[in-house]
Amino acid sequence: MASRSFSVEELKATFPTRTVTAVLQCAGNRRTDLQQVGKTSGDPWDVGAIGNAEWTGVRLADVLDAVGAPDASDLFVAFTGADEVDVEGEEALFGVSIAMSKARQPDVLLVWAMNGEPLTPEHGAPLRMVVPGYAGVRSAKWLTRIEVRDMPSDAPIQAHDYKLFPADVTSDTVDWSRGLTINAMPLNAAICVPGSGESLPAGEVRIEGYAIAYDRRVSRVEVSVNGGREWQQATFADDPETHWGWRRWTLDATLAKGRQHLVVRAFDGAGQGQPERPDTMWNFAGYLCTAWHHVHVLVE
Amino acid sequence: MASRSFSVEELKATFPTRTVTAVLQCAGNRRTDLQQVGKTSGDPWDVGAIGNAEWTGVRLADVLDAVGAPDASDLFVAFTGADEVDVEGEEALFGVSIAMSKARQPDVLLVWAMNGEPLTPEHGAPLRMVVPGYAGVRSAKWLTRIEVRDMPSDAPIQAHDYKLFPADVTSDTVDWSRGLTINAMPLNAAICVPGSGESLPAGEVRIEGYAIAYDRRVSRVEVSVNGGREWQQATFADDPETHWGWRRWTLDATLAKGRQHLVVRAFDGAGQGQPERPDTMWNFAGYLCTAWHHVHVLVE
Incomplete structure (x- = not known):
């Protein structure tokens, strides 16, 4: 299989344009709730490390077909971005990979537009990946290279980060060759309005938030205004x-x-509910906090 | 689209034979744990309303193609069995349905053999459905009829049973047109050996069980021998x-x-964990108990 280059204009001219609405969510979204249980590495994200947008581009599957990439289930597709990252003191280009089976799915796109507007630099212009349903890290920004490989990317972001470990594994004892590579994301829900610690006037309030289950679909969202004793x-x-x-x-x-004391919990299309407490899912890197989300407010 | 009949011999002669390993699990598996929280309808299943087998037959998709069934996403495929069932005092033939998109998946089979042997009568001989990943109820036994419809089956098992409701809905207040039709099944795990209430000699014991996440895959199983304080x-x-x-x-x-006090909990391939307590998922029909599973033993 040969190497081939495409400009963004050539991609637009060569392949059908597709638009997909998809959430991109950091695997560390809601890490602050895990940090209440115990120290973790990583940025202290509250409930905002997530966004939902309409993405426009071309199918990765079409590009793979055009260059004659094989469709074998034991292959991987690696993405390289133009940004340098520092993982455990190692400076390297941003690199990640996904399995060929995911890469071939019709909603995995090479994207140049977000919500109908050209991508802005902070969102990955001129071209980025969007891998719906997977942790945001797999949707590489500032895309420069796509490579079909027989192994996952050996870039440090893929090899030494974004893996889920049991609670007894620490940053000192971790063996990065083990653990679950975080790709598909679990069920989650959060209260966005009101914010934690806000003061509100007494009376009727509209509580607002999001729930996300990707292709499992969200079937039900329950909210408690008395700390979980009763649910609506x-x-x-x-x-x-x-x-x-x-x-x-x-x-x-x-x-x-x-x-x-406000609380939210969701159920997905398989009737799966969220675990109640963050200590039951704590991990040293602070990934995948899916516990019920609590917000405390003062009503005056 | 015309009607067409096949004998089992004609199915075998006409379509390629396929074999799939799949769990069939009742949506009421582990209902006894929900009944500890509050009364439910349904049989008091402990952890045994589940089985894993190798199923052999032909693809439903192949049969649908052979009769010219349309592949439209808003259609349903209904199955009728030869057995009569009583739902809310209404006597009717067993009937269920699945969406066309699921019906077309390659692992959905019309089955005549289980673990390499002809189906026995109690497993649905001469022919049954096997719908991998879905609640056992959709895998109709003693199959007599398959129908493509623009609505789900209106047989009582499909229309008035096997739906998931919030905890405040009761058998008196239920509106069966609402609720989540139970198809895909959630993450679960159970301890099978030792059994609850068993007496054991002190010393080393092998604890055994199952975990199931279907296409999400089970990524990790954790067991506690001290009531959930520590996990291995x-x-x-x-x-x-x-x-x-x-x-x-x-x-x-x-x-x-x-x-x-032994406890088990599992995580799936998306890092999703199980809710801890059955009261957080109680529903009046006692479906989908996915709480951590507890076994109490006496060590002598």
């Missing part, structure tokens, strides 16, 4: 539901004066 | 892992004399 069904604000997008939800509730 | 990694006993099968696991542990 939230209303979905997004219509229609997209395959890879989040579902925004709202609940109108009447809050009494005093310190109030 | 179980060893997978099945190798290689099948796409739709369970993973059996073992843990060798040393148990001290006295009452001991």
Whole structure:
């Protein structure tokens, strides 16, 4: 299989244009809740390391076909970005990979537009990957190279980061060749409004947030305004539901004066619920916090 | 689209034979744990309403193609069995349905053999459906009829049963047109050996069980021998892992004399963990108990 170069203009001229709505979520979203359990590495993300957008580009599958890439289940497709990253003191180009079976799925795109506008530099212009359903790290920005390999990328981001380990593994004892490579993302939900620590006037308040289950779909969102003793069904604000997008939800509730404790939990299309407590999923790198999300407010 | 009949011999002669390893699990498996929280309808299944087998037959997709069935995403494929069932006092033939998109998947089979032997009557001879990854109820036994429809089956098993509702819905208030139709099944794990209430000699014991995540795959099984205070990694006993099968696991542990409390929990390929407590998923029909599984033993 030969090497071949495409400009973005050549991609646009050669392949059909596709648009997909998809969430990109950092594997470290909600890490702060794990950091309440115990110290972790990584940035202290609250519930905002996630975004939902409409992405436009061409199918990776079409590009792979055009260059004659084999479609074998034991192959990998590696992406290199133009940005340098520092992993464990090692400086290297950003590099990640996904399995060929995922790479061939029709919603995996090489993208030049976001929400109908050309990509901005911070979102990966001129060209980025969007791998719906996978942790954001696999959607490489500032894409310079795609390579078909018989092994995952050996770039440090792929090989020495973004893996899930049991609670008894630490940054001192970790063997990076083990652990679960974080690709598909689990069920999650968060309260965005009101924010934690906010003061609110007494009376009716609209509670808002998101839930995300990717291709499993979100089937139900439940909100408690009394710390989890009783639950109400939230209303979905997004219509229609997209395959890879989040579902925004709202609940109108009447809050009494005093310190109030809001909680959200979701269920997916397989009836799967979220674990209740972050200590049951703590890991030293602070990935995949999917515990019920709590917000404390003061009602005056 | 016309109607067409096939004998089992004609199916064997007309279509390629396929074999798939798959778990069939009742949506009410582990219902007894939900019944500890509160009364439910349905049979009191412990952890045994599940089985893993190798199924041989022909692809439903091939049969649908042969009769010219359209492949439209808004269609359903309904199965009728020869058995009569009683749902809410209504006597009717067993009938269920699945979406056309699932029906077309290559592992959905019309089956005449189980583990290399002809189906026995109690397993659905002469012909049954096997719908891997879905609740056992969709894998109709004693298959007599397959129908392509623009609506789900209106047989009572499909329309008035096997749906998931929030905890505040009861058998008196249920609106069966709502709720989540239980198809894809959630992550689960159970301890099979030792059994709850068993007496064991002190010393080393091999703890055994299963975990199931279907196409999400089981990534990790953790066992506690002290009621959940500390966790050890179980060893997978099945190798290689099948796409739709369970993973059996073992843990060798040393148990001290006295009452001991064993717990198991699993994580899937998306890093999803199980909810801890059955009261967080209780529903009046006792479906989809996926809480951590506990076994109490007396070590003498």
